[in-house]
Amino acid sequence: MNAGQQRGDPRALILIAFGVVWLLVESGWSSGALASGLGFYWPLLVVGLGIDLLGVQRLWRLPYTVLAACVVVVGILVAPAPAAGRAVDTFREPVAPARFANVNLTLTNVPTVVSSLSDTATLIEARVEGRRPAAFDVRGSDTKTVTVRPEGGRTRPTAIFTPNRWRIGLGRGVPIDLNVTAGSGSARVDLNHVDLASLRAELGSGPTTLTLPDAAGRYRVTIDGGSGAAAIRVASGAALDLDLTMGSGRTTLDFGAFSAGRLTLRPGSGPVDVDVPNDAAVRLEVTRAGSGRLRLARFLTRQSGTGNTGVWASQPALRGGPAIDIVIPSAGSGGLWVH
Secondary structure (H helix, E strand, O other), X not given: OOHHHHHOOHHHHHHHHHHHHHHHHHOOOOOHHHHXXXXXXXXXXXXXXXXXXXXXXXXXXXXXXXXXXXXXXXXXXXXXXXXXXXOEEEEEEEOOOOOEEEEEEEEEOOOEEEEEOOOOOEEEEEEEEOXXXXXXXXXXXXXXXXXXXXXXXXXXXXXXXXXXXXXXXXXXXXXXXXXXEEOOOOEEXXXXXXXXXEEEEEOXXXXXXXXXXXXXXXXXXXXXXXXXXXXXXXXXXXXXXXXXXXXXXXXXXXXXXXXXXXXXXXXXXOOEEEEOOOOOOEEEEEOOOOOOXXXXXXXXXXXXXXXXXXXXXXXXXXXXXXXXXXXXXXXXXXXXXXX
């Protein structure tokens, strides 16, 4: 191999760096100034690459793509791009006259924060920043159905580099049936003070943090996992039926003190970590063993079965009363740790 082949083409490094920065911008991790500057100057890279492809004689033995990259950097530092016209859209829907609500959130690749509102008169409010327009739809009166989704039904890639953020607040004035469809963007969903009647969540490739509330009554949660990591926390004192079907992402599930209910867990190929309170009443039943490792805390003693199948229980559970019942029809290929 000769020396020229070993060096490689410096334009490849430019394209790789440009692609990495593009991903950082699209995921919302880059600064606003960098995003605006790249959004204004990036066509110079295309011009430089085109001149190189035409075979025009190089200046100072440098590819025109490299020279264009230098001009982009200097331009961002010396002559910042004009304002990109970052769009900000707000939405608010009052509770009245509804007595119940269905809320459907489609998040796709937009980093999103969902939290509870202190205002009992507001059902939902949203603030959408960046060039990811959202569509809002409200139907019904006694039972309101609110839908928030990217305009056009999905989030489209764009060459205009502006950070995107969605912030959605849910009120506590009426019980809510909530449906969340996540995607490649990060999602932090804190429902700690929401009067949640039920939740259906479909996770994607982005990381998801979910806090489940201590609602007025027992409620049901159904979660279908994806390839992204999921961190789920059950608030202290909550009573719920939790159905988890997980994918390849890592899952952590943390039960707060004095919480009780039934967990039906179907692990996938990703590891699952279930943390229960100290001295909690816990019953665990594994119907079919998987290929992943099963690790159990010492306070769980076997009541029946052999190997990685059977029934285990803690001493408080043997005395009766409300408990956390964990049922695993099939342990899957990911490791499972209950502690």
